[in-house]
Amino acid sequence: MTDMSVTQILFRDAEQADAREIAALYRLAAGGVADVIWDALKEPGEDIIDAGARRYAREDVDFSYQNCAIAECRGLPVGLLHAYPMHADPDFDPASVDPVLRPYAELEEDDSYYIAGIALKADYRRRGMGTKMLRLAELRALTRGLAKLSLIAFEENTDSVRLYERLGYRVTDSRDIVPHPLIQHDGRALLMVKNLG
Numbered sequence: 001m002t003d004m005s006v007t008q009i010l011f012r013d014a015e016q017a018d019a020r021e022i023a024a025l026y027r028l029a030a031g032g033v034a035d036v037i038w039d040a041l042k043e044p045g046e047d048i049i050d051a052g053a054r055r056y057a058r059e060d061v062d063f064s065y066q067n068c069a070i071a072e073c074r075g076l077p078v079g080l081l082h083a084y085p086m087h088a089d090p091d092f093d094p095a096s097v098d099p100v101l102r103p104y105a106e107l108e109e110d111d112s113y114y115i116a117g118i119a120l121k122a123d124y125r126r127r128g129m130g131t132k133m134l135r136l137a138e139l140r141a142l143t144r145g146l147a148k149l150s151l152i153a154f155e156e157n158t159d160s161v162r163l164y165e166r167l168g169y170r171v172t173d174s175r176d177i178v179p180h181p182l183i184q185h186d187g188r189a190l191l192m193v194k195n196l197g
Contacts, residue, residue: 009078009129011136014068016057018077022068023052025080029119031154032183036100039182062116069136071120071129079120081133085144086114100183103175107191109150113141118151130163138196147197154185161190169194 014022027034027049038051046054056065062084071079088110097105108114118133141149151169153161154177169192177189 008073009124009132010072011069012072014065014070016065018068018070019057019065020049020053021070021077022056022065022080022082023049025077025119025121026052026056026082026117028121029080029117031157031185032180033101033104035182036098036180071133073124078124079129079133080117081115081136082117083113083115083137083140085146086110086112086150100178100180103178103189104152106175107152107173107189109148109172109191109193111146112148112150112193113137113144113146115149115151131167134167141196147195149194149196151192153190153192155188155190156185161192164192167194
């Protein structure tokens with residue numbers, strides 16, 4: 001990518017027809033966690049992206065196209081912001097979750113705007129787009145009356161962790177990553193929180 005600039009990037013709310021593109025982009029950000037979930041949900045003949053697209057085509061749930069913004073360059077999707085209000089369920093029992101997924105389920109910040117995924121296609125990275133997407137998340141948090149944001153980062157993903165820290169996110173909790181053939185990281189998963197107030 002030599003002639004593309006961040007000024008050519010536009011954000012728009014996702015539509016149901018974007019579900020497959022959302023799934024493909026989310027998969028870039030999820031480090032294999034989405035693969036674990038979607039592999040278990042696949043129907044006969046489906047691939048992992050099909051299963052993810054089915055999930056994102058739903059409405060009125062956290063993992064819905066309704067909670068996504070698409071970054072476009074010249075009309076083509078190049079990035080994704082997936083975020084929604086996080087409110088802890090007092091009756092939630094982490095022991096009921098698959099042990100591979102449990103660390104992520106335990107890393108929740110109540111009453112925050114949770115950034116479930118932020119992804120950019122390779123040619124659009126390192127150009128300030130991640131910062132722009134995180135600023136968009138801040139605006140969306142404030143419009144929803146939420147004074148803090150949260151996200152989970154892989155400790156091994158040092159570039160992302162540095163970006164989040166530079167923008168005011170701080171590690172508030174962490175868990176060991178449970179090894180799995182589809183999980184692309186080792187070490188720890190970090191809960192990072194930014195207060196807007």
